[in-house]
Amino acid sequence: MGEPGQTKFQTGLRRYLREMEVDRDLTRLICEIANASKYIINSIRTGDLGVAGTSNLYGEDQLALDVLSDRIIRKRLSHSGVVANMVSEETPEIVSVSTDVEGKYSVAFDPLDGSSLVDVNLAVGTIVSIYEGGNVLQPGRNQVAAMYILYGPRTTLVYSSGDGVHEFAMNQLMEYTLVQENLQMAPKGTIYSPGGQRNLYTPGIEKFVSYMEQNGAKLRYSGGFVPDINQILVKGQGVFMYPHLQDKPMGKLRVLYELNPMAYLIEQAGGAASTGRGRILDLEPQGIDDRAPVFIGSKEDVAMAERFIAEAG
Numbered sequence: 001m002g003e004p005g006q007t008k009f010q011t012g013l014r015r016y017l018r019e020m021e022v023d024r025d026l027t028r029l030i031c032e033i034a035n036a037s038k039y040i041i042n043s044i045r046t047g048d049l050g051v052a053g054t055s056n057l058y059g060e061d062q063l064a065l066d067v068l069s070d071r072i073i074r075k076r077l078s079h080s081g082v083v084a085n086m087v088s089e090e091t092p093e094i095v096s097v098s099t100d101v102e103g104k105y106s107v108a109f110d111p112l113d114g115s116s117l118v119d120v121n122l123a124v125g126t127i128v129s130i131y132e133g134g135n136v137l138q139p140g141r142n143q144v145a146a147m148y149i150l151y152g153p154r155t156t157l158v159y160s161s162g163d164g165v166h167e168f169a170m171n172q173l174m175e176y177t178l179v180q181e182n183l184q185m186a187p188k189g190t191i192y193s194p195g196g197q198r199n200l201y202t203p204g205i206e207k208f209v210s211y212m213e214q215n216g217a218k219l220r221y222s223g224g225f226v227p228d229i230n231q232i233l234v235k236g237q238g239v240f241m242y243p244h245l246q247d248k249p250m251g252k253l254r255v256l257y258e259l260n261p262m263a264y265l266i267e268q269a270g271g272a273a274s275t276g277r278g279r280i281l282d283l284e285p286q287g288i289d290d291r292a293p294v295f296i297g298s299k300e301d302v303a304m305a306e307r308f309i310a311e312a313g
């Protein structure tokens with residue numbers, strides 16, 4: 001792969017997608033999002049830490065970074081020519097880009113997950129879920145691709161279009177080049193990443209956490225879904241959970257923008273993603289704001305969580 005003298009690991013994203021024979025329009029869509037991320041990373045690095053509705057030093061209206069990131073991606077998708085519908089965590093409804101859905105894609109995305117972590121300088125990310133045609137409200141198993149971009153000490157991009165999970169990193173020229181192909185999850189792990197307040201855990205969740213701890217698992221929770229999942233995916237082992245809580249039976253994370261794309265990627269890498277009672281990717285969406293509890297990562301660890309929940313709730 002690549003030109004003579006060039007190693008495979010300098011392969012750029014677009015070229016890699018072409019060599020993997022990913023559909024031309026899907027390639028275009030993935031590259032549009034990759035391009036949008038250059039502007040998002042720039043805003044994160046240099047932007048004022050303002051909140052929406054306030055004005056900056058110069059009296060100009062200032063946008064919160066998540067709103068700004070949303071606009072950046074929406075604009076790109078609108079002009080891509082390959083998108084039918086789009087919906088994001090920042091918009092209250094599905095936006096129609098083209099009424100002719102034939103051969104086009106629909107996209108659900110979280111433009112800047114973990115945006116409240118920017119002011120404390122922790123890692124954040126963009127998460128994207130892609131379907132063929134015009135329907136974004138369908139089970140996650142129908143996704144044709146998913147990806148995320150992680151804005152950490154380095155900027156990395158991880159995608160799958162149903163043919164393995166591949167990691168790219170942004171170079172000095174702000175181009176994404178291949179780091180690792182075919183990320184794989186081990187069946188059991190030694191990392192656990194538990195969201196939600198422990199005193200609100202149900203007995204089954206409490207038992208699962210004790211089980212992980214007794215097996216020597218290390219706690220790794222940053223409060224950012226993208227870096228927390230990325231750690232598990234790139235280390236190839238471990239489990240992340242944001243469970244149902246005594247006061248939040250559906251947990252916190254959203255199915256369309258957060259859970260489906262990550263479940264798709266983790267399953268593509270040989271892991272599993274469950275609500276604790278069933279596969280995330282089989283959830284029938286009721287609305288764009290659906291939430292669900294999640295246990296995601298190494299297959300056997302996820303199965304253990306399901307077992308403890310079935311036994312104790």
Ligand code: AHG
Pocket residue numbers: 089110112113114115116195196223224225226242252
């Ligand atoms: P968002 O910033 O899009 O609202 O979501 C943040 C999410 C996710 O990044 C993380 O896994 C989770 O919230 C953390 O929640 P806690 O602060 O309750 O741990």
Ligand code: MN
Pocket residue numbers: 089110112113114258
């Ligand atoms: Mn989010």
Ligand code: MN
Pocket residue numbers: 066089110111112113114115
């Ligand atoms: Mn968000």
